[in-house]
Amino acid sequence: MVRWPAASMIPLALQMALGLQLAAAADRAEPEKPAPRPGRSAVERAALAVRLRSIYRGDPKEWPKPHVDPEIVWQEIGLLPPVQHPKSNPFSHAKAELGRMLFFDPRLSAGGKMACVSCHEPNLGWADGRSVSQPPGRSPPRNTPTIRNIAFQSSLFWDGRATSLEEQAEQALVNPSEMAADRDQVVRRLAGSPTYRKQFGEAFPDRRIEFVSVIQAIACFERTIVSGRSRFDEFLRGDSSSLTDAEILGLDLFRREARCMNCHHGPAFSDGRFHDLGLSFYGRSNEDVGRRDVTGVIEDTGRFRTPTLRDVTSTTPLMHTGMFQLPGVLNMYNAGMVTLKRQPYQRNDPRFPVKSPHLKPLGLNRQDLDDLAAFLGSLEEPKHRVLPPQLPDIGDESGDESGKAAPDNSMPVTATQ
Ligand code: HEC
Numbered sequence: 001m002v003r004w005p006a007a008s009m010i011p012l013a014l015q016m017a018l019g020l021q022l023a024a025a026a027d028r029a030e031p032e033k034p035a036p037r038p039g040r041s042a043v044e045r046a047a048l049a050v051r052l053r054s055i056y057r058g059d060p061k062e063w064p065k066p067h068v069d070p071e072i073v074w075q076e077i078g079l080l081p082p083v084q085h086p087k088s089n090p091f092s093h094a095k096a097e098l099g100r101m102l103f104f105d106p107r108l109s110a111g112g113k114m115a116c117v118s119c120h121e122p123n124l125g126w127a128d129g130r131s132v133s134q135p136p137g138r139s140p141p142r143n144t145p146t147i148r149n150i151a152f153q154s155s156l157f158w159d160g161r162a163t164s165l166e167e168q169a170e171q172a173l174v175n176p177s178e179m180a181a182d183r184d185q186v187v188r189r190l191a192g193s194p195t196y197r198k199q200f201g202e203a204f205p206d207r208r209i210e211f212v213s214v215i216q217a218i219a220c221f222e223r224t225i226v227s228g229r230s231r232f233d234e235f236l237r238g239d240s241s242s243l244t245d246a247e248i249l250g251l252d253l254f255r256r257e258a259r260c261m262n263c264h265h266g267p268a269f270s271d272g273r274f275h276d277l278g279l280s281f282y283g284r285s286n287e288d289v290g291r292r293d294v295t296g297v298i299e300d301t302g303r304f305r306t307p308t309l310r311d312v313t314s315t316t317p318l319m320h321t322g323m324f325q326l327p328g329v330l331n332m333y334n335a336g337m338v339t340l341k342r343q344p345y346q347r348n349d350p351r352f353p354v355k356s357p358h359l360k361p362l363g364l365n366r367q368d369l370d371d372l373a374a375f376l377g378s379l380e381e382p383k384h385r386v387l388p389p390q391l392p393d394i395g396d397e398s399g400d401e402s403g404k405a406a407p408d409n410s411m412p413v414t415a416t417q
């Protein structure tokens with residue numbers, strides 16, 4: 001079952017109300033919304049669960065076909081394959097370990113206070129638990145995505161504006177609104193530490209300490225952050241008791257009646273493509289047109305990259321806006337998501353966002369939505385506390401901080417929670 005944390009019950013209620021409110025707006029635009037289908041008795045549910053369990057414990061090639069629209073080229077959900085490290089930045093233990101230290105080290109930032117881990121905290125599902133944070137190189141602020149399984153994404157950020165982890169790490173480091181690192185200063189600081197000099201020497205034997213090595217080490221470390229120990233993974237590896245009846249019913253809903261596999265498919269539960277779910281706040285002060293800012297293509301207005309759903313219950317609040325909890329999101333999908341209404345002045349606006357045609361009212365009942373939530377909960381990785389590495393001393397090169405600065409999690413962010 002999904003655990004709803006008691007401490008967030010009030011925001012949860014608000015989020016759900018918001019979800020319902022948006023869903024109600026969608027109702028008005030789509031009057032053909034089907035009534036929720038009737039619920040099942042406990043006996044019917046148990047019988048269905050037995051049947052589905054025996055199907056899903058078998059070879060995924062024999063699973064029932066997912067409900068996706070005809071043009072969708074889909075891949076089955078399942079176990080993650082091994083990560084492919086690029087030829088330009090091959091894996092080594094020394095490099096990944098160096099990257100791990102750099103990821104945790106706030107002394108890479110100009111102010112010496114902000115590290116990657118300040119917003120991608122392993123104990124918060126490698127996100128930050130905040131509604132939104134200031135992302136590298138753009139505004140308005142967006143929800144911090146997890147970096148777990150990021151090796152399986154072909155483009156990075158909600159709008160896909162970076163195409164490699166190396167490019168992404170560089171943007172995060174040097175962007176003035178974020179870590180604001182100065183390349184030469186970073187290299188000088190690191191070179192002041194005998195420990196870092198030794199580690200760079202092991203990771204990049206043919207080079208002196210260079211900024212590009214910093215980026216490559218961080219990217220190499222990020223590619224090691226993968227999931228694969230969720231109860232769903234255990235089920236796929238043959239432990240058919242690791243999913244409850246509700247989770248099995250939810251798995252089947254996810255693949256079929258709830259139509260989720262139109263976009264969340266493949267082992268990482270993402271098609272890597274961009275879709276408009278109606279959350280762009282088009283024409284409002286908090287407008288975020290997503291992919292269009294990157295491509296300039298009108299059809300991309302309001303489109304965002306499909307996120308992974310692995311471990312999604314650890315990374316609430318959800319969506320690029322960070323405005324929702326899981327029940328609110330599921331309510332909205334059930335209503336066919338949000339259909340923005342054109343204001344009179346927008347009547348002939350060719351840039352007005354067009355919601356994905358793959359979203360339709362689903363007619364699921366409360367029991368179904370609970371089962372769907374339960375299945376998403378089975379994608380959660382087991383929790384084990386990740387301790388920060390011991391950071392080496394850095395010589396007092398620039399006259400500012402030295403020694404073991406701890407990452408500071410209190411940087412300015414806009415939080416609505
Ligand atoms: C102030 C908070 C903050 C800090 C510090 C930060 N990030 Fe992020 N990160 C974000 C936000 C917010 C986004 C999403 C931005 C967007 O999509 O426009 C993001 C996106 C990402 C992504 C892409 C995830 C995806 O699903 O596409 C990666 C990878 C990433 N960050 C790695 C890093 C690394 C490496 C560092 C350190 C060099 C770092 N971040 C520092 C907030 C932060």
Ligand code: HEC
Pocket residue numbers: 254258259260261262263264274275276277279304305306307308309312315317318319320321326329333334356358359372
């Ligand atoms: C048309 C493609 C599409 C379909 C169909 C779809 N999703 Fe999504 N999903 C997305 C995109 C794109 C986002 C991010 C949207 C945004 O933030 O603006 C998303 C976000 C989410 C999130 C939030 C994840 C996070 O980390 O913030 C959840 C949970 C989710 N989807 C679950 C589902 C479920 C369950 C279904 C089936 C009922 C479903 N989705 C169907 C494309 C889709």
